[in-house]
Amino acid sequence: MTWINNRWYVAAWDSEVDRAPIARTICGEPIVLYRKLDRTAVALRDACPHRLLPLSMGYKEGDSLRCRYHGLLIGPDGAAQEMPIKAEAVPKGICVQRYPIVERHRFVWVWIGDPALADPATVPDFWPCSAPGWTFDGGYNHIACDFRLVIDNLMDLSHETYVHQGSIGQIEITETPIETSVSDGEVTVSRWMPGIEPPPFWRDALRADGPVDRWQICRFLEPSSVLIDVGVAPVACGATLEQHDQGVRGFVIDAMTPESEGTTHYFWGMARNFDIHDAGFTARFKAQQGHVFDEDVEVLEAQQRSIAANPDLKLRGYSVDQGGVRARQMIQRSIAAEAAR
Amino acid sequence: MTWINNRWYVAAWDSEVDRAPIARTICGEPIVLYRKLDRTAVALRDACPHRLLPLSMGYKEGDSLRCRYHGLLIGPDGAAQEMPIKAEAVPKGICVQRYPIVERHRFVWVWIGDPALADPATVPDFWPCSAPGWTFDGGYNHIACDFRLVIDNLMDLSHETYVHQGSIGQIEITETPIETSVSDGEVTVSRWMPGIEPPPFWRDALRADGPVDRWQICRFLEPSSVLIDVGVAPVACGATLEQHDQGVRGFVIDAMTPESEGTTHYFWGMARNFDIHDAGFTARFKAQQGHVFDEDVEVLEAQQRSIAANPDLKLRGYSVDQGGVRARQMIQRSIAAEAAR
């Protein structure tokens, strides 16, 4: 097993889940997602308890799903409500697995492991995605690679220079030292660039000239997210690594949900606290971010194939990889702890 | 093993087999089929005994097949007739497996198991496909599912309501009780609907108004066929479940031949005893039936994938599934009996 079970995972963007059922495999489990009439979301095992046809192929009836094969009716709690022969009483215990589900920070989160442990308070804190004064949008990619390769990628922005040579790559980033720290369920890699000339993107965002302090803080959150705090503030503001809400600030949001051992749902986006009502800016940025992540997908899928084609070789961790190495160690310890219970 | 070996299986429609060889895998065995000059059909292992090139890629010479690779000539009895070097005598014992073959009821049947047991008298009795006063036509689908899923499907017509919602589905069918009976090598599921108003299809076939008795009798025949006796007779005729040849009658013919553990050759058609010289009716009905079976294929292949994706879940048998459950038990017992010999 390469992932932790007893955690919340992003299953979908809030906008993806609607009245009509959709199918998505999360951590190896086929799941059907839909909304009830009151708009709350439901997650059930995507297999009719009768003959296993995916319920996502079925018909919505009120808040229930009718199987397309023999018409078994399943309620949003997973329990059968009608048998194929309607006149028959429903025997006790005919049901599908229901997954705990929470909608928060623009995402629909599900809990694949032991439902008794599913505490909504432990949903990762993606606060910039839903805080007042911030706006957030993004997209989705399916990637044919282990989700941990995406975490490695995001915890080491030095790759921008080469992978994104044609887009956002800048040689300066690899020349700034990083600091890595580990706390409970988190790994943080920080770059603080004091008193520099801001690059065009940030000068435009700031709408002002002059030297700035710039930061890039990659934060891995268990089980499989990376939030990257980026921005600049005029030097005069006195921003610090600990407190830097003075200038313009954004968060690159990355949630990597394992689909299977070798495939990943990648939910990405950008939250920001400037120009938050400029829908044109949001759309342009999302398009650009999508293009950049396509470059990552090409590299990540090639890396996954190369790992399979070179079974005698091992991934190596150098100094740039501290963040990813620590994140993998943290995941591994949590998997071992689950196994030990 | 999911199928019985020592039985006759439909390998092809009679119309599919011609002078030119065709390849088809039956119960895991690659087979080449062709007709001799006297039009009798031949079934041989589809691999040259020399270097295993499929004989179906070869050249016909009279009643023999010449391998396209080195020219070994194989007779219709499977024995080599000429070596790659023509001047060389053919050593004893160079041959391919020949399969017992029978052409009956518009189908070409082959016997995969022990040829000593191949008695043509045991070909399943598809009499409506060849009886005087009847006409028969149909088609073929390749389905990526276990052949038993197709049997389940056909032995429980309650699925028509949902799978065929857009075509032939009618809610009334699920509201009529069924009776299931088992006899030697057969499982029968009967629906008798006395004194009802006929649906449009049957009223047109009967060319008369007024109440009818209607029947739907699904009969599973070992190893893997389902014949569905359907029709209506005016109430005045006094038709019974045992004797109902008074009105208009048809047989939905279904022969499911395993290709491999997870794929099936599906031969289907309709035999009928009315309007038997109306070729336009035949063609229209075949087109409609093909459309209906496409709906089944979509569901069956999704079911097969879902079974693989949910290895912790089992198919359940409810009351509607009696026929399929009994048919599977019968197949299982026959497989066990073969293994015990």
Place this chain on the structure above:
Amino acid sequence: MTWINNRWYVAAWDSEVDRAPIARTICGEPIVLYRKLDRTAVALRDACPHRLLPLSMGYKEGDSLRCRYHGLLIGPDGAAQEMPIKAEAVPKGICVQRYPIVERHRFVWVWIGDPALADPATVPDFWPCSAPGWTFDGGYNHIACDFRLVIDNLMDLSHETYVHQGSIGQIEITETPIETSVSDGEVTVSRWMPGIEPPPFWRDALRADGPVDRWQICRFLEPSSVLIDVGVAPVACGATLEQHDQGVRGFVIDAMTPESEGTTHYFWGMARNFDIHDAGFTARFKAQQGHVFDEDVEVLEAQQRSIAANPDLKLRGYSVDQGGVRARQMIQRSIAAEAAR
């Protein structure tokens, strides 16, 4: 294992390898090939020692390759020259495997096994591909079959009659007796046709009428090549099987390099000692030869699939197969000898 490791294998045509890196898997090993500024060719394991991204996706810098992921710089000797953070010293031992490489007879050869054994003097002697007074050109096919099936094919030209029925097949060839001999690392199958009327191709090449002696000498060279010496000489010249350079002569060149257990790189061509400055003849012949080999590919891939589909059947060796049978025995003995060391 189906191939010998400690031998030279053709990795590419000389024309395929240029400044830009190309990827090719040889005997199961992913390899990147490119040329240095001095035009000598380099072969490295196609996986960055850091995170295994294929180096063939990287950027050329002088004679080195910079990984497209994090910018590790690898020299043509396989050693790292710069770390992702350029300021960091390169720790000892960061390198990729470098493969011995030789360019000879228009091909680039690599050595996959123990580099200490890689003696350039043991490159198979394809002398007609580079001798004065000769010209040579050809092409490449990827074939989804075991490389030994291609050797079988080439060591028995009797297949021409059937596989190439539409192109070069001639029934006469199967009617001439062959002689097979084995020497160190070689198997030879010879056909000598004295005093015959030459076929049109050879009469045109000879530019003369009258009876000729004709030869076809298939020579297997370990580990996986077949050179076919073909030609005609006027009877008056007194050519012999041992000495026959009097008339017009060509060599069909075939190098079969295993990509994996079930796939093969097939490098083929024609060397000849007549009309050597006629570029139009070269192009026409190459086009025809490509068409003929497409017929082989169709048969060879069908044979490979049929072997997998008929696991109960074995390849048989008849008299025509002596050459292939001996070549396979030789390969098998060499593999066993390698394993015993």
